[in-house]
Amino acid sequence: MNYQSISVGLGELAISSDQSEVLVAYGLGSCVGVCMYDPDLHLAGLLHAVLPSGKNTEKRRAKFVDSGINLLLERILEKGARKDRLVVHLVGGANMLPSNRDALAALRIGDRNVTAARETLTELGLTPGSEVVGGTRGRTVRLYVHNGDLTLRELGNKEIDIRGRFESAF
């Protein structure tokens, strides 16, 4: 089957029930990708959040992990998804500049993004079915609308299916 890729860029989210589509966040580094999928409706949502939290987030909720996850949940429920059916995945949060130097500490945002995502999901009563987070390498994540398959690809590697796996690089 030929899929149409829908790119979800920095600070964006996408919702789709078109089974010919695949939602893609390319090259997630310290950003996190949060996937939600309702298997009964074949309804998929993907958030590509950049920072853990921010002020005055009303106009750019998808850029921040906490407000973005809330927005993603709101949007997918508006489309008819049921919270108790949602399958959730958490990907990304790499630390691209591995260093203990103070000058780079502010850029170690990956860990903070993952923590914010876990806390927000917990507050919302959602538990990730799989996590691939941390490490120092970027990842491209693809969420297939027709069956909820989730794949990852790192530079120089093939696309791998991670649905149902729990793996953490921490």
Next chain:
Amino acid sequence: MELEAAESYYDSTWLNGSVVEAGKDHLQAQFDAILGDSMSLPEPCIQTLSMNELPSLLGSEEIESMGVYIPVLGDVQGGMMFISTADAIVGLLDALQLRSDRSAVPMDAFDRLTIGQITARMGDAFLGQMNRMSGMVSHLGAPVVMMDMAGSILDTAVINTCQHSDHILVVEFSLVHGLTKQVFSLWLIPDFYQDAFV
């Protein structure tokens, strides 16, 4: 399919053309000294791009790229990111005749160290000019070299600015030596928490 994008703007008064122009001249002199031959650095292009326009500079988010992040310390704090595709970096090292082993694919550890040092020179050329024009005193920290997908390197460049803006200031310049032309970007990443930018 619905798409929600963030919107904001960027105040680019932090850098002006004269800083870039003088920095470029300084940089060209350094390259000439390395090569012992004349290279050409055409007029740089200063752009303010949104986060989601940045991948187009390199072709795509998944293309193999190199990013060198250099912290800026002192009166002005933040960072600089030199970024280009892996192929263009190899082209630069070849043009400067600095590759230790031209058969190494794509680059070995020595090449990475070399590109880190070249980037530090580039950054210093611009920062030195900014110091002279502003009267402030800032210096560069040690460069950190990353090799990954372009999108992942982009993340690192935008996370500090995007708390305040969805745009980033990019100086795109090309280096011409003989028939070879390589295009590079130097991204300027101010730390907006510093008084100098408030």
